[in-house]
Amino acid sequence: MSNFKFSTLAMKMKSSIIRELLKSTNLPNVISFGGGVPDPGTFPREILAKIASEVISDEYQVSLQYGQTEGDPLLREAYLDMMKNGEGISGLTLDNIMITVGSQSALDLVSKVLLDSDSIYFISKPAYLGAASAFSVRSDHHEYMELTETGIDTDALEKRLVELKDEGVIHKVKFVYVVPNFHNPAGVTLSLEKREKLLELAEEYDFGIIEDDPYGDLRFEGEPIEPIFKLGDKERVLLLRTFSKILSPGMRLGFVIGNERLLQKLTLAKQSADLCSPTLTQRIAARFIMKHDFSDHLKPTIALYKEKKDLMLSELKKRFADLPGVSWTKPTGGLFVWLTLPEGFDTLEMMDLAKEKGVLFIPGESFSIDGCCNSSMRLSFCLPPHDKIIEGVRRLRETVQEYGKRRGLL
Ligand SMILES: Cc1ncc(COP(=O)(O)O)c(C=O)c1O
Structure with missing residues (x-):
């Protein structure tokens, strides 16, 4: 109980199953396929330790001081250089990049800046829970986009946009939120054709695209697909990395x-x-x-995750x-691997038994605002x-x- 009177926004906040599960990750004898938590072996800790020591000793006037809200100019410049040299994305200045406390805080800021309580936004089903x-909390007017093997169903999206136009509310559509590469949780990648189609729709119906791309660099096979940001432009697309x-x-x-204005x-x-991200x-x-070639740094990480992915698939x-x-x-x-059990299985209900058996996953139901995917799980x-x-x-x-037997499903 609390004597404080909570805001409407606070009353809408729900505890996340993922956060709760992360607490169990370190329990002895529990194997967690839960959070998307990187293997600590991939952190370049010796190099970072050396740099940290230098940065604290030699650059303390910056590194231990408050910084610009937009972020450290040196990091912004270096990141823009990386985008230019690595991805051929050029023509950007320091006014086009800001540093946030992870992408999660960027999603929160986007929500604050773009959504009113009557705004409409599109999000996939299933979706990254943190974005959802x-x-x-700001708007109840979400529209779902079904996912296919090649990402969101852009035909269905177009159909819904036409309907919203006919209903006279198309101006309320603020953005379409997509995770273009190796979607969390579904693992699928948005095809080039669909990226282009999405841009066409954004022009025609005048909405923004939030391209949230934490996983694009972790490609095991095949050729990278151009970011929507590169195919379109900064006036329509906001890229989160x-x-x-x-x-x-x-x-x-x-x-x-x-x-710039956004x-x-x-x-x-x-x-x-937060005034500024940690300097x-x-x-x-x-x-x-x-000092380091980022793609060289990533090679062993990609090799390790590919190995683990292959092992999980073969098991x-x-x-x-x-x-x-x-299916999976x-x-x-x-x-991530997205695994779907036969109809009737409820992976949320199955969690208790899974914990008893010493294995954790995220039930499919947690990847949507108002429920979906009961028989699926993210591994x-x-x-x-x-x-x-x-x-x-x-x-x-x-x-x-055991769950299937108990429920008479097997
Ligand atoms: C799609 C997506 N967006 C954003 C985030 C947030 O990442 P962070 O705040 O650690 O940058 C995650 C984390 O798992 C994610 O999967």
């Missing part, structure tokens, strides 16, 4: 790239949220990317192939060591077997 919760999955989530560094508004919103980790990251095949009606995605990048293969992946999938099969 950042947006849904993060170092969480490719350097260190503890450094809490997100990058927001977009139109960034000015986001900066104002950030001022009232120490920003300067460490700036020195890291200035799933070994343990689940005999179970009719079970075969990701070519990112950190992250990034954190557990190889032997635990093997044992975890074995425990998962045992859980499914």
